Amino acid sequence: MTERSDLELIEAFRQGEESAFNEIVLRYQEKIYWVARRFLSNHADADDIVQEVFIRAYERIQEFRSESGLYTWLYRIAVNASLNALRRQKVREFFHLDSLLEVEDTGGESPDRALEKDEHRRLIDEAIQRLPEKQKAVFVMRYVDDLSYEEISEILKTSVGGLKANYFHALRKIEEYVRRAHES
Amino acid sequence: MCAVHTNHEYYQLQLPDSVTGRLEEQQRLELEAHLASCDECNRRRAEFSTLVALMQHSRPSDPPSHYFSNVLPRIRERLEQRSTRGESPLVSRILAPLGALAVVIGLLVQIPMDKDNDLRAMLGALKSDELADVVVEEAEHQSLYLIPSTESLAAALSDQAIDRELAAAILLDGDDATFESVTDLSDQDVNLILERLGERKIL
Numbered sequence: 001m002t003e004r005s006d007l008e009l010i011e012a013f014r015q016g017e018e019s020a021f022n023e024i025v026l027r028y029q030e031k032i033y034w035v036a037r038r039f040l041s042n043h044a045d046a047d048d049i050v051q052e053v054f055i056r057a058y059e060r061i062q063e064f065r066s067e068s069g070l071y072t073w074l075y076r077i078a079v080n081a082s083l084n085a086l087r088r089q090k091v092r093e094f095f096h097l098d099s100l101l102e103v104e105d106t107g108g109e110s111p112d113r114a115l116e117k118d119e120h121r122r123l124i125d126e127a128i129q130r131l132p133e134k135q136k137a138v139f140v141m142r143y144v145d146d147l148s149y150e151e152i153s154e155i156l157k158t159s160v161g162g163l164k165a166n167y168f169h170a171l172r173k174i175e176e177y178v179r180r181a182h183e184s
Numbered sequence: 185m186c187a188v189h190t191n192h193e194y195y196q197l198q199l200p201d202s203v204t205g206r207l208e209e210q211q212r213l214e215l216e217a218h219l220a221s222c223d224e225c226n227r228r229r230a231e232f233s234t235l236v237a238l239m240q241h242s243r244p245s246d247p248p249s250h251y252f253s254n255v256l257p258r259i260r261e262r263l264e265q266r267s268t269r270g271e272s273p274l275v276s277r278i279l280a281p282l283g284a285l286a287v288v289i290g291l292l293v294q295i296p297m298d299k300d301n302d303l304r305a306m307l308g309a310l311k312s313d314e315l316a317d318v319v320v321e322e323a324e325h326q327s328l329y330l331i332p333s334t335e336s337l338a339a340a341l342s343d344q345a346i347d348r349e350l351a352a353a354i355l356l357d358g359d360d361a362t363f364e365s366v367t368d369l370s371d372q373d374v375n376l377i378l379e380r381l382g383e384r385k386i387l
Contacts, residue, residue, distance in 0.1 A: 022256055029255045033247065043247050047255075054259050055266075121242040143204065143239075164197040171200045172228075175235040 006070035013061060021061075025054050028071060032078050038140045039082035040089075041125045049085060053078045076155050079141070083133060120178075127177035131170050138163050139170035192218075195225055203232040 004012070004023070012020035029050060036049035056077055057064075064073050128136060137156060141147045142163070149160040156163070195218040201207050202215055219226055 025256045025259060029252055033252075037244055041244070050255060051259055051262060055262060058263060120238055121244065124239055124242050125244070142200075167200050168197045171232055171235065175231050178235065178238065179231070
């Protein structure tokens with residue numbers, strides 16, 4: 001049987017075929033997970049975003065316009081949800097509740113293996129998390145997700161020139177953070 | 185014919201795409217010509233190249249095994265819960281806003297005075313429904329419940345059903361509020377609420 005296109009799935013779902021929504025989730029869950037994971041750096045938060053994205057998509061499928069692709073639409077929801085989650089994290093940090101809420105995230109690795117977590121990965125993660133929100137978003141979309149500047153511009157409503165500057169400064173800050181950590 | 189850029193900043197901004205191989209041929213040639221006479225860009229490109237090589241070998245760890253086979257059932261479960269959740273007028277229209285307000289005041293009272301402005305800036309950046317989410321999340325860790333259960337508060341808030349008059353009376357001390365639900369609060373509303381809460385904290 002031929003796999004249905006995104007538009008066919010959306011149309012079927014709009015007509016009441018619930019299983020079409022299941023197909024959409026199965027088709028895009030992994031991509032959306034990794035978008036969120038790059039923003040939030042831990043599995044539990046990324047999982048929350050995945051749930052949120054598909055629940056929103058389910059409830060707002062009528063808002064989807066076929067001019068943009070389904071993945072682009074889901075991606076935009078994921079980026080916005082991730083940025084909102086980052087803001088909430090900042091508030092939590094302000095209340096000094098991180099230590100109470102912190103749960104060791106082993107990402108599925110054994111505890112021993114988690115303890116041996118790669119030092120470079122940790123430093124890079126830390127550096128990315130310290131970036132200002134906009135620079136982080138541009139870095140994730142350009143470096144990790146390989147989007148064109150035009151696509152990012154559409155999502156973040158920023159000029160291409162501004163995006164290039166954000167990308168440059170993001171890379172510069174990550175590089176400086178990692179280098180200084182190694183030097184010290 | 186393409187214009188040749190002479191601006192150093194222009195070429196600097198090409199460096200990230202250069203080290204990830206995403207420049208078009210013409211851009212790449214122009215950058216190479218600039219690099220022939222620019223030590224700063226050469227140094228920066230070497231730094232970026234090292235970083236990119238490092239990042240390519242430092243991918244995040246995979247999620248737990250079987251994770252992706254459990255995503256859909258959990259989404260379905262949550263959708264089911266949302267569609268069958270009964271709305272209790274008592275909780276959603278009266279106790280929820282009272283509880284949320286109590287938690288916000290409780291949290292603010294614990295904050296040192298000199299952090300007031302930072303808090304205001306941060307909370308002001310949140311949408312009002314996000315603020316409500318944070319309040320609910322924090323309530324679970326602060327033991328500041330004034331309502332029957334945090335679950336019912338969370339459920340009520342997620343329904344975003346706040347009585348406008350009650351909210352106006354409680355949050356704005358009787359001012360003529362025009363919002364129907366927490367999601368309709370503007371930044372101005374949030375700032376006003378924070379100001380009022382700040383006054384209560386001082387008292």
